[in-house]
Amino acid sequence: MHEGVYREFEETIAAGERIEPRDAMPPEYRATLIRQIAQHAHSEIIGMQPEANWITRAPSLRRKAILIAKVQDEAGHGLYLYGAAETLGARRDELLDRLHAGRQKYSSIFNYPTLTWADVGAIGWLVDGAAIVNQVPLCRCSYGPYARAMTRICKEESFHQRQGYELLLALSHGTEEQHEMAQDAVNRWWWPSLMMFGPPDGESPRTERSMAWKIKRHTNDELRQRFVDIVVPQAASLGLTLPDPLLRWNEERGHHDFGPIDWAEFHAVLRGEGPCNAQRLGQRRRAHEEGAWVREAAAAYAARHAARPAGRAA
Amino acid sequence: MSGAADVPGGADRVPGGTDWPLWEVFVRPRRGLAHTHAGSLHAPDAELALRNARDLYTRRGEGVSIWVVPATEILASSPEERDPFFAPAADKPYRHPTFYEVPEGVRSL
Ligand SMILES: [Fe+2]
């Protein structure tokens, strides 16, 4: 059935060119993208919460300004991605409804708590670091608007990772107590960061089709390995260790070996049993409801002034 | 032809409904360059669309001028008519300088 209608789509994908919004595309391609982009957008805006938790308690004005800028960037990333999903015919308000009803997911990493100031550093270094490894290949994704949004996002992410690294470096070289705080944060965020790449290749049912459509360019395990190989020497430069006794360089493979990941924990958090699932979703719903009067007032103001002409293009 | 480039269903949006209308954003990166499409955003009116566009697309000095256009106001050529629509250009190679033979040694031509 697809052969005739979607021949041009298949040819475009095969030629390594981009699909654009108004091209004919198989409904499953559209649905897969909407689900993936929405989940990605939700992760960006829910991801604001764990770090925003520390804005009022940042230890200096410099750190506070940096953290505000980073959290604001994450809001921007969410908006770029909702915008990309809308080019596929999704509606932003419907996507938000689905998030609020728990019918669409966000990255399980954000269901862990930020217990100390060092967590802000560990998130920047490890969580944003893992996100970058995941996202860089998406800049070449077959769907044009998603690829363009990712290009913009990746440019902004590098500051996120660096500020986290720098924060941990300062703590690691600080007092003994500060060093311990940094190490403790890394210990807690390490395994959840590795889980961010998703289930192992054998248990990731959608990977094959997404790779055929060039939405995905690498498997979960390939990206996870890439992340581990990048991060191990960075940890050494921080003077911190990674909490895995099996972590070692494998000369033969040319990669680091690492210990088994607790997938039972991953699935439990995904099911809603993580330490902060209820808190994150509750906060998101509350923010949305409490902002309703602003949206209504702005719409009422716009309706009243609709007749007034806007500035001319120049 | 149809309206609302890149926005299937864009034309049926109800302004002032549960979601604000969609605007397309164009940014001039620096003087001497044309505005290019940066993305889209929701805003209740043109003035707020402009402010939101500044916050969303120029947080790092990416622009010196912004245009915002209601998505429903954009008329786009349709992908299905692409071949006949752009066909008139395909059989006119004489519009390109490489079509012409010039003897060797002739310069500045
Ligand atoms: Fe982000």
Ligand SMILES: [Fe+2]
């Ligand atoms: Fe980030």
